[in-house]
Amino acid sequence: MHNLxxxxxxxxxxxxxxxxxxxxxxxxxxxxxxxxxxxRRYRVLIEHMKQGIFIFEEKSGEVGGQNDFELxxxxxxxxxxxxxITAITGLDNINDLQMIKEIKLLMALSxxxxxxxxxxxxxxxxxxxxxxxxxxxFMVCVTDKTxxxxxxxxxxKQMWDLVSSMGKxxxxxxxxxxxxxxxxxxxxxxxxxxxxLSSWRIESIYLASLVHDIGKISIPSEILVxxxxxxxxxxxxxxxxxxxxxxxxxxxxTSTPLADIVKQHHERLDGSGYPLGLKGDEMSLEAKIVAVAxxxxxxxxxxxxxxxxxxxFALRHLNEFKGRLYDERAVEICTELSNRTPWTLNDxxxxxxNLVITSNVSPE
Numbered sequence: 001m002h003n004l005x006x007x008x009x010x011x012x013x014x015x016x017x018x019x020x021x022x023x024x025x026x027x028x029x030x031x032x033x034x035x036x037x038x039x040r041r042y043r044v045l046i047e048h049m050k051q052g053i054f055i056f057e058e059k060s061g062e063v064g065g066q067n068d069f070e071l072x073x074x075x076x077x078x079x080x081x082x083x084x085i086t087a088i089t090g091l092d093n094i095n096d097l098q099m100i101k102e103i104k105l106l107m108a109l110s111x112x113x114x115x116x117x118x119x120x121x122x123x124x125x126x127x128x129x130x131x132x133x134x135x136x137x138f139m140v141c142v143t144d145k146t147x148x149x150x151x152x153x154x155x156x157k158q159m160w161d162l163v164s165s166m167g168k169x170x171x172x173x174x175x176x177x178x179x180x181x182x183x184x185x186x187x188x189x190x191x192x193x194x195x196x197l198s199s200w201r202i203e204s205i206y207l208a209s210l211v212h213d214i215g216k217i218s219i220p221s222e223i224l225v226x227x228x229x230x231x232x233x234x235x236x237x238x239x240x241x242x243x244x245x246x247x248x249x250x251x252x253x254t255s256t257p258l259a260d261i262v263k264q265h266h267e268r269l270d271g272s273g274y275p276l277g278l279k280g281d282e283m284s285l286e287a288k289i290v291a292v293a294x295x296x297x298x299x300x301x302x303x304x305x306x307x308x309x310x311x312x313f314a315l316r317h318l319n320e321f322k323g324r325l326y327d328e329r330a331v332e333i334c335t336e337l338s339n340r341t342p343w344t345l346n347d348x349x350x351x352x353x354n355l356v357i358t359s360n361v362s363p364e
Contacts, residue, residue: 052078052142055133056107069104069138071095081142088122099126099142106130107138116145125149159207159254166211166248174224176304177213180297185209186343187334188293189351194333195289199355200256205286206348208261212290215245215262225304242266242275257284265290268325288327292318292334295326311338 171178264287267273299314322331
């Protein structure tokens with residue numbers, strides 16, 4: 001009797017366990033269906049995206065060697081992009097494509113990141129974003145930015161043409177100011193390059209320097225070319241050229257801070273400058289660089305009321321007041337550059353031709 005009861009109890013336990021296993025199996029089937037449904041949904045989404053998608057798997061290299069990445073999947077948009085590239089390059093092995101090499105390098109360097117990539121053969125521009133999916137898999141998103149980039153480049157060209165036209169306008173009225181602006185632009189760009197600033201900031205400095213005295217078109221010619229030192233009232237009138245230049249440029253829609261640089265190029269670190277009496281970090285670095293180049297060229301050049309005071313005098317003045325009136329690093333670089341062949345505008349334009357201007361702010 002005891003054994004029978006024990007057997008019945010065991011049977012009940014087995015039945016309960018079986019019911020529990022059946023329930024767990026039903027739940028697993030339901031979860032699997034849900035996962036499959038989501039997978040199909042995401043697959044449809046990815047397949048219909050205009051953005052190209054790669055999936056790479058990281059493969060362990062030989063002992064001491066670098067890991068490699070194997071392409072294991074891609075969506076339709078990516079296949080279309082690759083077909084266009086291979087049609088131009090004639091390369092059948094996609095691992096030989098410049099884009100794939102760049103992507104593998106990016107994945108080897110970091111688990112997540114974004115970079116603008118220029119294909120030198122197809123002349124197209126792509127934004128590449130990569131991110132870890134699992135321990136061994138990466139997803140790479142490739143977006144063709146060519147149209148956007150070309151639109152941005154057209155806007156840049158229009159801006160350059162506008163600045164060039166403004167420079168010619170100044171030249172027609174005051175040849176000294178026009179030549180001075182060109183010299184300041186060449187020196188300011190050289191200082192900015194040596195500082196390691198981004199191409200976008202260097203371009204801003206260049207364009208602003210080329211028109212930093214545009215406001216002088218509002219100053220009477222007899223004051224601009226006066227062979228004697230200006231009287232106090234004339235000097236005060238001359239100082240208004242800064243805000244006149246700002247007013248002109250503030251109405252120009254541009255992605256670079258031209259107007260603000262022009263407004264600040266006569267400010268000084270200790271607040272003794274004009275028109276706003278800004279101090280220290282209230283000034284932009286771009287304006288500080290233009291200020292140093294402006295003072296150097298003004299002292300080192302002939303003026304209507306005096307001959308050049310010479311490079312040595314200009315450098316002594318800047319170094320005497322660096323950290324007080326002028327940015328210390330900009331003065332130090334200006335001093336170093338005095339021993340090298342100075343850049344001309346042709347050198348500056350060659351520098352920009354060798355660059356792909358993407359700016360800190362992406363052209364979006």
